[in-house]
Amino acid sequence: MLAYPFMVNALEAGTTVAIMAGVAGWFMTLRRQTFAGHTLSLIAFPGAAAAALAGLPAAVGYFGFCGIGALALGRIAGSTQGHASESAATGTLQAFALALGFLFVSLYHGILSGLDSLLFGTFLGITRGQVVALVAVAAVTVALTGLAARPLLFASVDPEVARGGGVPVTALGFGFLLLLGLAVAETSQITGALLVFALLVTPAATAHELTSRPWLGIALSVALALAVTWLGLILAYYSIYPVGFYITSLSFGGYVLVRVGRATVRRRVARPSFETAH
Amino acid sequence: MLGHEFMRNALIAGTFVGVACGLVGYFVVLRAQVFAADALGHVAFTGALAAAAAGFDIRVGLFLATIAAALALGGLGDRARADDVVIGSLFAWTLGLGVLFLSIFTTRSSAGNGTAGVRVLFGSILGLSRHDVETTAALALLASIVLLVLARPLLFASVDPLVAAARGVPVRLLGLAFLALLGLVAAQAIQAVGALLLLGLIAAPAGAAHRFTTSPYRGLTFSLGFSVGSVWIGLMLSYLIPTLPPSTMIVSVATAVYALSLTRWRGRSRRRPARATPASATR
Numbered sequence: 001m002l003a004y005p006f007m008v009n010a011l012e013a014g015t016t017v018a019i020m021a022g023v024a025g026w027f028m029t030l031r032r033q034t035f036a037g038h039t040l041s042l043i044a045f046p047g048a049a050a051a052a053l054a055g056l057p058a059a060v061g062y063f064g065f066c067g068i069g070a071l072a073l074g075r076i077a078g079s080t081q082g083h084a085s086e087s088a089a090t091g092t093l094q095a096f097a098l099a100l101g102f103l104f105v106s107l108y109h110g111i112l113s114g115l116d117s118l119l120f121g122t123f124l125g126i127t128r129g130q131v132v133a134l135v136a137v138a139a140v141t142v143a144l145t146g147l148a149a150r151p152l153l154f155a156s157v158d159p160e161v162a163r164g165g166g167v168p169v170t171a172l173g174f175g176f177l178l179l180l181g182l183a184v185a186e187t188s189q190i191t192g193a194l195l196v197f198a199l200l201v202t203p204a205a206t207a208h209e210l211t212s213r214p215w216l217g218i219a220l221s222v223a224l225a226l227a228v229t230w231l232g233l234i235l236a237y238y239s240i241y242p243v244g245f246y247i248t249s250l251s252f253g254g255y256v257l258v259r260v261g262r263a264t265v266r267r268r269v270a271r272p273s274f275e276t277a278h
Numbered sequence: 279m280l281g282h283e284f285m286r287n288a289l290i291a292g293t294f295v296g297v298a299c300g301l302v303g304y305f306v307v308l309r310a311q312v313f314a315a316d317a318l319g320h321v322a323f324t325g326a327l328a329a330a331a332a333g334f335d336i337r338v339g340l341f342l343a344t345i346a347a348a349l350a351l352g353g354l355g356d357r358a359r360a361d362d363v364v365i366g367s368l369f370a371w372t373l374g375l376g377v378l379f380l381s382i383f384t385t386r387s388s389a390g391n392g393t394a395g396v397r398v399l400f401g402s403i404l405g406l407s408r409h410d411v412e413t414t415a416a417l418a419l420l421a422s423i424v425l426l427v428l429a430r431p432l433l434f435a436s437v438d439p440l441v442a443a444a445r446g447v448p449v450r451l452l453g454l455a456f457l458a459l460l461g462l463v464a465a466q467a468i469q470a471v472g473a474l475l476l477l478g479l480i481a482a483p484a485g486a487a488h489r490f491t492t493s494p495y496r497g498l499t500f501s502l503g504f505s506v507g508s509v510w511i512g513l514m515l516s517y518l519i520p521t522l523p524p525s526t527m528i529v530s531v532a533t534a535v536y537a538l539s540l541t542r543w544r545g546r547s548r549r550r551p552a553r554a555t556p557a558s559a560t561r
Contacts, residue, residue: 035312038313087310088312088481106523202367
């Protein structure tokens with residue numbers, strides 16, 4: 001299997017993406033920004049389509065649109081009060097971005113083959129240059145997240161107290177969305193706009209179910225994302241079905257197992273408190 | 279424009295879809311379940327492709343998948359309001375399944391029918407037949423009537439679930455019923471605007487209506503008007519400029535309405551601006 005260069009590239013790219021997505025996803029789940037993360041990952045699609053239409057390299061489109069999207073989402077989160085209007089604004093932004101993407105693709109006339117690979121990625125067609133770029137971006141993202149980890153954690157768990165303690169909560173929120181946009185833009189070049197999300201949310205959600213300690217949680221999230229990516233790539237290598245299917249199914253299977261396991265443990269322990277009743 | 283059969287079909291189907299989306303969307307935004315609606319759109323994509331891969335009518339897959347997923351979301355989440363991590367995990371997986379079905383489908387039918395994926399993702403309102411229109415209209419009408427019958431208790435349960443439960447309103451059951459209804463509306467809206475653009479008709483008009491007024495029945499009317507108006511104007515624009523796909527234009531108009539609502543709203547003292555939107559100007 002490792003004799004083929006395309007498989008080595010795919011494994012290296014998958015490892016990089018998994019580490020980055022595991023870290024960024026853990027914070028995303030903690031901050032309850034799943035919907036924002038999903039919207040960001042879909043914004044990558046019109047970005048790529050616009051770049052193709054304008055004859056620019058796809059990376060320009062990915063990074064440009066994800067950056068703009070992150071700024072817009074940050075403004076939405078800052079300006080609106082209440083969850084209801086925030087989610088309506090995010091949803092509108094997402095639908096509009098996708099509508100633009102469809103417009104660009106249909107103007108470009110490259111519809112069928114191009115559309116599928118933009119949305120679902122080409123994990124097995126990764127070049128050496130893409131791997132190098134991916135590693136660089138991942139290093140920047142993970143390093144920045146690591147530097148900002150403590151204040152970001154504080155600001156995510158209790159924004160009011162963090163603000164009182166002098167933590168720049170709003171700036172951190174913006175910064176995190178930009179980082180997330182960077183991670184998503186890079187990842188979706190490999191996995192496609194629709195499947196980034198599987199690596200961002202599911203391993204992180206499983207880690208949150210297993211432990212509430214931050215460092216252990218991040219490590220678990222990364223480990224799960226890695227395991228799922230490797231297994232998915234290996235399974236896809238030995239079968240005819242797409243890698244996206246294996247990665248999403250494995251991570252979702254893990255999530256369901258952990259939830260079911262926790263529920264049975266909780267029932268067996270049967271603590272006499274009201275919170276466990278639901 | 280009305281001389282063309284496909285245009286008449288599109289307008290009739292679009293009107294009914296708009297009515298249902300506007301009504302259901304108002305509650306979706308009120309209950310902050312936009313993400314659930316988004317997930318249902320993606321689930322529908324998988325369902326439709328599964329049906330295509332198995333050789334059934336695509337619509338069977340659409341309706342089965344959305345309603346089953348709506349019930350699953352309600353069952354997994356607390357108090358029939360699924361939280362966003364559950365939704366995210368579930369639909370990341372269904373997208374993976376969708377890719378699987380897409381690959382099965384495209385390898386099996388190598389020639390000819392390769393556009394099914396694109397049609398489901400981005401809609402095909404101009405390709406509806408007379409029969410499609412009748413089914414769509416009947417289902418949309420059914421969903422709208424059920425929703426209006428449930429409107430009062432649903433409003434109560436959405437605004438203050440605890441008090442509603444104390445007064446004997448079946449909050450959990452209502453939540454499940456609402457999600458199932460949302461699944462139904464999503465499935466037929468997908469035929470018009472596609473799985474990926476569904477949110478444009480559900481979130482944008484309703485979001486704008488919520489910014490214009492807090493009164494529920496006026497809000498429902500606004501939401502309905504905006505969404506039907508978006509469908510009409512979008513269809514007209516794409517008829518006049520054939521390079522622009524209809525689903526893109528419908529969503530763009532809806533987004534424009536929402537953007538206008540953001541700029542027009544300056545506190546509660548001003549009465550609702552009747553001239554504010556293109557949607558209300560056409561009626």
